[in-house]
Amino acid sequence: MLIAGIPLGFLAVFYFYPLMKIFALSFMPEGTLSLVDLHGLVSTSYYLKTLWFTTWQAALSTILTLVVALPGAYVFARLRFPGKTLLQSLTAIPFVLPSVVVAAAFHALLGPNGVVNTWLMNGFGLETPPIQLNHTIWFILMAHVFYNYTVIIRIVGGAWSRMQSSLTEAANMLGASPWTAFRKVTLPLLFPSICAASLLVFIFCFSSFGVILILGGPRYATIEVEIYRQAVHIFNLPMAAALSLVQICFTFLFLWVYTWLQRRTTVALYPESRRITQKRPTTIRDRCILGANITIMALLLGTPLLALVIQSFTAGDGFSLVFYRALLENPSQSIFFIPPVQAIGYSIGFALIALILSLIIGLLAATFLSQEKSRAASLLDPLFMLPLATSAVTLGFGYIIALDKPPLNLRTSILLVPLAHTLVAYPFVVRSVLPALRSMPKSLRESAVLLGASPVQTWIHVVMPIIRRAIIVGAVFAFTISIGEFGATVFVARPQTPTIPLAIYRFLGQPGALNYGQAMAMSTLLMLVTAAGFLFLEKIRMSHEGEF
Amino acid sequence: MEAPREVILPGDGFFYFSEEVIPMNRRILTVLILAVSLSSLTGCSRENTTPGIETITVMTHDSFSISEGVVADIEKDLGIKIRFLKSGDAGAALNQAILSRANPLADIFYGVDNTFMSRALEADIFVAYESPLLSSIDDSLKLDRANRLLPVDYSDVCLNYDKAWFREKATSPPARLEDLIRPEYKGLTVVENPATSSPGLAFLLATIGHFGQEGYLEFWKQLRQNDVLVTDGWEDAYWGQFSAASKGNRPIVVSYASSPPAEVHFSEKPLDDAPTAAVLGPGTAFRQIEFVGIIKGTANVELARKVVDFMLGRKFQEDIPLQMFVFPANTSAQLPPVFERYARLAEEPVLIDPELIAKRRSAWIDSWTEAVLR
Numbered sequence A: 001m002l003i004a005g006i007p008l009g010f011l012a013v014f015y016f017y018p019l020m021k022i023f024a025l026s027f028m029p030e031g032t033l034s035l036v037d038l039h040g041l042v043s044t045s046y047y048l049k050t051l052w053f054t055t056w057q058a059a060l061s062t063i064l065t066l067v068v069a070l071p072g073a074y075v076f077a078r079l080r081f082p083g084k085t086l087l088q089s090l091t092a093i094p095f096v097l098p099s100v101v102v103a104a105a106f107h108a109l110l111g112p113n114g115v116v117n118t119w120l121m122n123g124f125g126l127e128t129p130p131i132q133l134n135h136t137i138w139f140i141l142m143a144h145v146f147y148n149y150t151v152i153i154r155i156v157g158g159a160w161s162r163m164q165s166s167l168t169e170a171a172n173m174l175g176a177s178p179w180t181a182f183r184k185v186t187l188p189l190l191f192p193s194i195c196a197a198s199l200l201v202f203i204f205c206f207s208s209f210g211v212i213l214i215l216g217g218p219r220y221a222t223i224e225v226e227i228y229r230q231a232v233h234i235f236n237l238p239m240a241a242a243l244s245l246v247q248i249c250f251t252f253l254f255l256w257v258y259t260w261l262q263r264r265t266t267v268a269l270y271p272e273s274r275r276i277t278q279k280r281p282t283t284i285r286d287r288c289i290l291g292a293n294i295t296i297m298a299l300l301l302g303t304p305l306l307a308l309v310i311q312s313f314t315a316g317d318g319f320s321l322v323f324y325r326a327l328l329e330n331p332s333q334s335i336f337f338i339p340p341v342q343a344i345g346y347s348i349g350f351a352l353i354a355l356i357l358s359l360i361i362g363l364l365a366a367t368f369l370s371q372e373k374s375r376a377a378s379l380l381d382p383l384f385m386l387p388l389a390t391s392a393v394t395l396g397f398g399y400i401i402a403l404d405k406p407p408l409n410l411r412t413s414i415l416l417v418p419l420a421h422t423l424v425a426y427p428f429v430v431r432s433v434l435p436a437l438r439s440m441p442k443s444l445r446e447s448a449v450l451l452g453a454s455p456v457q458t459w460i461h462v463v464m465p466i467i468r469r470a471i472i473v474g475a476v477f478a479f480t481i482s483i484g485e486f487g488a489t490v491f492v493a494r495p496q497t498p499t500i501p502l503a504i505y506r507f508l509g510q511p512g513a514l515n516y517g518q519a520m521a522m523s524t525l526l527m528l529v530t531a532a533g534f535l536f537l538e539k540i541r542m543s544h545e546g547e548f
Numbered sequence B: 001m002e003a004p005r006e007v008i009l010p011g012d013g014f015f016y017f018s019e020e021v022i023p024m025n026r027r028i029l030t031v032l033i034l035a036v037s038l039s040s041l042t043g044c045s046r047e048n049t050t051p052g053i054e055t056i057t058v059m060t061h062d063s064f065s066i067s068e069g070v071v072a073d074i075e076k077d078l079g080i081k082i083r084f085l086k087s088g089d090a091g092a093a094l095n096q097a098i099l100s101r102a103n104p105l106a107d108i109f110y111g112v113d114n115t116f117m118s119r120a121l122e123a124d125i126f127v128a129y130e131s132p133l134l135s136s137i138d139d140s141l142k143l144d145r146a147n148r149l150l151p152v153d154y155s156d157v158c159l160n161y162d163k164a165w166f167r168e169k170a171t172s173p174p175a176r177l178e179d180l181i182r183p184e185y186k187g188l189t190v191v192e193n194p195a196t197s198s199p200g201l202a203f204l205l206a207t208i209g210h211f212g213q214e215g216y217l218e219f220w221k222q223l224r225q226n227d228v229l230v231t232d233g234w235e236d237a238y239w240g241q242f243s244a245a246s247k248g249n250r251p252i253v254v255s256y257a258s259s260p261p262a263e264v265h266f267s268e269k270p271l272d273d274a275p276t277a278a279v280l281g282p283g284t285a286f287r288q289i290e291f292v293g294i295i296k297g298t299a300n301v302e303l304a305r306k307v308v309d310f311m312l313g314r315k316f317q318e319d320i321p322l323q324m325f326v327f328p329a330n331t332s333a334q335l336p337p338v339f340e341r342y343a344r345l346a347e348e349p350v351l352i353d354p355e356l357i358a359k360r361r362s363a364w365i366d367s368w369t370e371a372v373l374r
Helices: A002-027 A036-043 A046-078 A084-092 A099-110 A115-124 A137-161 A165-173 A178-206 A210-216 A223-233 A237-265 A284-312 A322-327 A340-371 A375-389 A392-402 A416-438 A442-450 A455-484 A500-508 A513-542 B018-044 B068-078 B090-099 B117-123 B132-136 B163-169 B177-181 B198-225 B234-241 B259-265 B301-312 B314-324 B337-342 B354-372
Strands: B055-060 B081-086 B108-113 B150-162 B189-192 B229-231 B252-256 B276-278 B286-295
Touching: A002 A237, A002 A340, A002 A375, A002 A392, A002 A416, A036 A046, A036 A237, A046 A084, A046 A137, A046 A178, A046 A223, A046 A237, A046 A284, A084 A137, A084 A284, A084 A513, A099 A115, A099 A137, A099 A210, A099 A284, A099 A500, A099 A513, A099 B234, A137 A178, A137 A210, A137 A284, A137 A416, A137 A455, A165 A178, A178 A237, A178 A375, A178 A416, A210 A223, A210 B234, A223 A237, A223 A392, A223 B090, A237 A375, A237 A392, A284 A513, A322 A513, A340 A375, A340 A416, A340 A455, A340 A500, A340 A513, A375 A416, A392 A416, A392 B090, A416 A455, A442 A455, A455 A513, A500 A513, B055 B090, B055 B301, B068 B081, B068 B301, B068 B314, B090 B108, B090 B117, B108 B117, B108 B301, B117 B354, B132 B301, B150 B163, B150 B198, B150 B301, B150 B314, B177 B198, B189 B198, B189 B234, B198 B234, B198 B252, B198 B286, B198 B354, B229 B234, B234 B252, B259 B276, B259 B337, B286 B301, B301 B314, B314 B337
Parallel strands: B055 B081, B055 B108, B189 B229, B189 B252
Antiparallel strands: B108 B286, B150 B252, B150 B276, B150 B286
16 A cells, blocks of 8 residues: 555645646635536537547547557567667657647648649649548548557557467467467457557547647547637636546546456466567568558658658758758847757756656556555556546646645746656556556566565566566656647746747747748757657667566 | 576575666666756756845746847846746636636736736736836727736737739739638638637637628628638648648638738748738728736735836837737837838727627637537
8 A cells, every 4th residue: 555655645736636626616616516607518419529529539549540550569579670679769759749740741741732632633633632631530530540659569569579479389389370379369468458558549539639629620629629628718617627527537437447357358477588579570471561561650650750850951942951050049039049959958857857757656556556456446547547638728727726835836846847747657657567567477476475585676676677678668658758748838837948849839839931940840859859768768678688 | 588597595685686687777877867967957947036136927928028138128127037937828828827816926917918808807817007108008009997907019910811822823812801702712711710719719800890790600601601711720720721831722811910021030041022911901900909917916016017117118119029020019119120111000900899809709709610610
């Protein structure tokens, strides 16, 4: 119970307390319950439709992401090929990009005057652009796959890479075709991690905001979008709070079902070193799979990213560094000017603090959940995940009214940025580590205890090496989430210490080609920082011989 | 699984197993040290409050900007330190000011506009201040008779068009709102959603002022027939759909009268002419006025007043155009050359009583949504 104390305390102070405060203020402005502003919630079918749309687009996005990314997870988990780490770091990049920037990249590729349409129109002599994705559900789905591809790759791939090959080999020996062996042996063993990854993707899409607003256009609204409209533009706090509650309750429900499912599907497995599970693609089948996946990644992830990089280096008609040079200058002498190196520094600083906090809280929570079999734990698991699905504006407003007195006078503290990032990031650590902890055979730990190791020793020498890979996966998530976070950062960051995404939005706030170009240059730097962070964390992992 | 390298006997300590663990720990240590030093570094730059020097906190929105030199001048003149807090877009920042009224976050709020003005006044978060500098401010901008909110800058929300596009197609650019519903302008316009965007709301108000509360919906229904595109924010409209600034194919966009000078000022190479132009004929634009106010409950009313005076004074006002691309409210402020040359103000812009806006805003937005989006 002591282990659970720290994560629960963190949640209580930085999540439940502010949330309670804002709900109390919204529903009981004068101290008594007043629900007059809520009649719109039930008097029209609008909100019901919004809830339905939110759910089905999230479900469809999750399924599509799974279909596209599962073969990719296989490639990264089981095959060894040159350039693999670099390719893996590429898949991590979309995750951090602000939605305005992603929208710009997609427009540059698939917009009415984009590369593909221009090419098709010239090639086939068409009058109108054949691809009309703007403000359609297809654009939303595509962006969700683009963003979440990496979640499946990392979580499912992580589990797949430590799965013993002997099991499928045995199935093959007993006459099963590769497909049957995959369906009957591999898939059931992967099921817990597929569930965990799908759940994260689903929650992300369920609370999708920027993608819906920008790529979907005003005809589509998720609950999150509606909360923002009610809270900021209409200032109907009761409605915003009620919708937040609906969002939280639904998420809790999904999480609870998931937790229940996961507890029933986890099988204990002896983990295998990657040196044994990974092989070079020698068979034709493996080569085809590898080729097809690299093509998918290049098309889905590579081309939009490349479009951004090209835009950042193109001024007028040719190659130019003018946007990068402009990043270093402050011609208007603005007091809010931030040299790119400093914005990168703040981003990395916040990300490292968030990473450490998330690891501490996430590991403790996961350890607790893996040991506890009680009914309380089955409720705590979904509880730990809730911050992931809570509207940033609701929580941000909660901070304003809750954290306003010492010792918690943090409203304008610089610490609020990494704290807010931790709140979104540590659930990823939990979800990456928990399947690894649960699938670890009890006997390993028991033998250590039997041989006289203390609990701490057991943890350091037995548990830690086995879940190290999962920890690194969680760390990469925490780092990338913090680097890319925008929705909460915009509320809590101080103007003199902006992160890279905030700097990008500043440039996009005013007209002028130079501003746009600088936003693209800054986005390119954001990609570089992300890839570098990923490679650094990978290096820590790879420096270990006995790695699982 | 690899065989354990050495057997641990009961009672044996840490040493046996550690050869594999140490490099990891060392690396984690490096990361930790790096992080802690970074965090202490950022911690240091956090607050340079010198004891004995009063700090005035100015709460504002994301788009606010000002020169270092001007801030240094206020700080020197008044012997104070100015701290800025940015809290999201104009609506989000104001709401946070209202939510924190029991324990204010700041002394001054900069950037309540006339569409949000009544919300701010109803919440009663500002104290009145008769600044002596009000005499040099254009009377048409003073909307709060009690002077709780003082006009500080303004701009006109209007249509912008892509000059090259219209030159190439040899069609005339739009001159009036009615032009947008003519067949030759089918599929050319992109506007922002008034429910989620402040220029979007301002443009809706322009149409309400021009066509009247009875006629504006008819205009919008016809605009819908004419294939108008609606985006949720200015960024997507301008950077995603407007042909002059993106790969989009819409040559008409709702933006600001000061966008053309911004296009010249922020061009990648020097331009002789703006690539875009603003439509500023009578009754086509909405004048958006921004106000500054002293937040109720400040401990430093006297100092806050001096800072407000400074903001309405010439030095600050002349800095406004190139920082925020809006017009200064002080009539004696000199405009910079790029504004003199490329920026025009709307003739007879639409102005709607802020109280009427506050009262009807939701209903107007709902009817608009019904007519244009559903």
